[in-house]
Amino acid sequence: MLMPKPANDKELQQYSPVVLAYIGDAVFELMVRTHIATSGPRKIKNIHSDTVDIVKAASQARMVRHIFKDLSEEEQEIVRRGRNAKTNPPKNTVLHDYKLSTGFEALLGYLYLKGEEERLQDLIQRALDEGQPDP
Numbered sequence: 001m002l003m004p005k006p007a008n009d010k011e012l013q014q015y016s017p018v019v020l021a022y023i024g025d026a027v028f029e030l031m032v033r034t035h036i037a038t039s040g041p042r043k044i045k046n047i048h049s050d051t052v053d054i055v056k057a058a059s060q061a062r063m064v065r066h067i068f069k070d071l072s073e074e075e076q077e078i079v080r081r082g083r084n085a086k087t088n089p090p091k092n093t094v095l096h097d098y099k100l101s102t103g104f105e106a107l108l109g110y111l112y113l114k115g116e117e118e119r120l121q122d123l124i125q126r127a128l129d130e131g132q133p134d135p
Helices: 009-013 017-037 044-055 057-070 073-084 095-114 117-130
Strands: none
Touching (some): 009 095, 017 044, 017 117, 044 057, 095 117
8 A cells, every 4th residue: 555654743733633534434345455455256236335434434433442452552542532523424424433443443543644554554454354344
């Protein structure tokens, strides 16, 4: 993935949690699409529906609940800032799930801008492994 020049702590503090979530949303979507599309042959409609099932707010909220205890204090604070940010959730979304997913996306955006690609990939993989419902 094309990574930007790593931002320092002062630069990262200038981004609102909503901007971090905006970036994190794009990063997560790309990584999930790549994961699904490269995990074996499927029809495109299945690739799309499987991706939507993973990137929706309820799934992201479940994922962040599973990995939260393993985050550093700094990472937990980013999730809290994102969760508490003023946002306008879609009408078909549970507010608490939407807020948690915003926190998760803020963390992903933060790690992406900080240049922590390995940590970003590790957290996304763990979230995908641990945060999916049982079949």
